[in-house]
Amino acid sequence: MSVYLVGAGPGDADLLTLRAAQLLARADVVVHDRLIGPDVLELVSARTVCVDVGKVPGTSHTQGDINELLVELAGRYDTVVRLKGGDPFVFGRGGEEALALLARGVVVHVVPGVSSAFAAPALAGIPVTHRGASHGVCVVTATAEEGRVVDFERLANVDVTLVVLMGVAQRATISAQLCRGGLDPATPVAVVQRASLEDQLVVRARLDQLADLDVIAPAVIVVGPVAALDLGLDALVDELVAVA
């Protein structure tokens, strides 16, 4: 009778929240995206039904289908978890799903997650804000509604760190528009691929080199002076003991 919109964080299961882990352990059904990793799904109880609605290009799960599925499941089960990468309300389309559910009388709860927008840079040793280098951060995707590319020229003079999610395919356009808008072509950029996972890879360059970088999605693009920072953090903590 309730749907929980739950953020799964950037990938590493240890970056789930305590509440997310509790919900995965007691859910009747978990509806998740394509990019949710196997370590996260291991936290789901063995008796629980898992549904992958990953929007792989060419498959049939539209957002409308997912909304309908959630409404139907809410009518059949007590606890439905809708598990989304990162945070459900940061480009997660959680707002649309919440509205669709509320319109049909379903109780909706939200459990914020660690957003890749901040965590991917952090795990690459890049603080998105840093005294003397950046007093703010602007997070956008490359593609807005109906496939329209976001106007990056407008973002060239914001004077804060720019974080672009889902921007790998559009990186030539992003770079060209930011330069045309007045951003220095020598501005540092970093592309963080598969953040928080064992094969995380960070590529650093200048803004005018972004188009030519050999990078693959999923990745987070960071633009601004902080992208040159590498705090040399040993981010991945493998030796952690279990909670006592």
Add this chain to the structure above:
Amino acid sequence: MSVYLVGAGPGDADLLTLRAAQLLARADVVVHDRLIGPDVLELVSARTVCVDVGKVPGTSHTQGDINELLVELAGRYDTVVRLKGGDPFVFGRGGEEALALLARGVVVHVVPGVSSAFAAPALAGIPVTHRGASHGVCVVTATAEEGRVVDFERLANVDVTLVVLMGVAQRATISAQLCRGGLDPATPVAVVQRASLEDQLVVRARLDQLADLDVIAPAVIVVGPVAALDLGLDALVDELVAVA
């Protein structure tokens, strides 16, 4: 010998990450800020030393003092946790602490946390991005280095949701500058006070009413069409069972 820069999330202990909870349980010493709540500190082992370095105005813990304290503790203990509200690299000055520690040869790890910048709006039923309303989000504080107020006129035309942290005292200036920069005075705003805690309070108004609102810090200010949304979420989940 290691310092872990750990995000504590917006306040509710259930929004800690699994890794943060594991580290609190096994830390030798925990150095925390003023706004870390008692429920979070309950996760710290009874044998662990807790140091509150909250920067209350008028007290003596400068950032330099904190950096020195962390270096000193790292020499005496195996596992030092530096626990910060939200995420350590989103206005948490984690970058400065990391640099100070690295310069002294201390190994630094970072554990991202749920940032109040996204979680406070989410827990008020406001998705910071929402198709048709906002395709991005810009997060700033009201005050930059040396107490200088950030130039909000520059942010008036960004055309994404604006989230202002630590902005309550400067709300008249923020409102005036955004209007002067061209933002519609009727733009919806929401002020989320004590996000995620039992006495969370949300006040909604128009941008030109922001100065006159009766609100108190700590609070997160959201500016943009999404601030008018209220997804009616039942955000606080009290009945959760413990992890099986």
